[in-house]
Amino acid sequence: MILFPGSKINLGLHVLSKRADLYHSIESIVLKTEFTDVLEVCKLPDANKSDKVHIVLYNASEEIDAKQNICYKAYQILDQQFSLDPVQINLIKNVPSGAGLGGGSADGTATLHALNSLFNLSLNSDQIKEMSLQLGSDCPLFVDKNMYHISGRGEILKELSIDLSKYWIVIAKPQASVSTATAYSKITCNAKRGSLLDIIQLPVIEWRDHLFNDFEEYVSNEITEIMQIKDNFYNNGAIYASMSGSGSAVYGLFESEPECNLDSIVYKGRIKAI
DSSP states (O other): OEEOOOEEEEEEEEEEEEOTTSOEEEEEEEEEESOOOEEEEEEOTTSOTTSOEEEEEESOSSOOOGGGSHHHHHHHHHHHHHOOOOEEEEEEOOSOSSSSSOHHHHHHHHHHHHHHHHTTOOOOHHHHHHHHTTTOTTGGGGTSOSEEEEETTTTEEEEOOOOOTTOEEEEEOOSOOOOHHHHHHHOOOOOOSOOHHHHTTSOGGGHHHHOOBTTHHHHHHHOTHHHHHHHHHHHTTOSEEEEOTTSSOEEEEESSOOOOOOTTEEEEEEOOOO
C-alpha cells in the first residue's frame, strides 16, 4: 500500500499561555499542502515475529534509529491493541524535518491509515485521530480535511473552508533548523490579541499587517536567512509571506506563478481547492 503523507503551513500562530501540563495553549489556522512524502507499507508474513517492523528511509537528512521513527511508534500503538503481523515500511522523505511543516506528523498519521486498511481494522476517523494524538499534537490534522482552526495544545480542531486555490505557494527551507522545544522555551506568551478566526477573514492582501507567527521573531534572530527569504518573496510579488510553525521553513503566497531565485526552495505549486 502506497500513501502520500502531506505537510502543512500555519496561517498565523499565537502562543497564548503555558499550561499546568507544561504544554502551551496556542491558536493557529492550519492549511495542508500538496508537498508530500511517499510511504509504502506492506505485510511480511514470513518475518521473525520478534522483529516486527522493518523501516527503510530514503532521502532523510539525518540518521534516525528505526525505533525512534514516528512510523514505528504508530505501528506500536496499533500492535498493542491488535497484535499485527510484521510489516516493511519504506519512506521517501521530501518534506524536510525541523521545518515547521508537519512532515513527521503526517508520516505517523499516514502509517496509522495504512495499517488500518492493510489489516482491515475498521477504525473510523475519530478513532484514528485519538490514536494519532499519542504521536504528537499535530498528528490529528492529517487524518482528514484540508484546513483547521486549532486551539488548546493543538488538539482542538475546528474545520474551516476558506478558498485559497487561486494562489500559488512557494516554500523555502534554510539549511539550519530549530528545536521546537527551544523555540517554545524562548517564546513570550500573549493571550490579549484578536482571534485568528477574525483575522483570517480579512482580504489576503491585508494579512501582512495583521497575521503573525509568534515564533518568527525569535527564530529569525537565530537564523537570519528567514528574513532574507521573506524579503525575496515580497520582492518577487508575494501577497503574503511567513514562517511556518516553529520554523524554519518560510512560505510565500502569490497570485501568479512566481520566479524566485533561491537555492533553498523545496516546493512550488498551486494551493488545493477546498
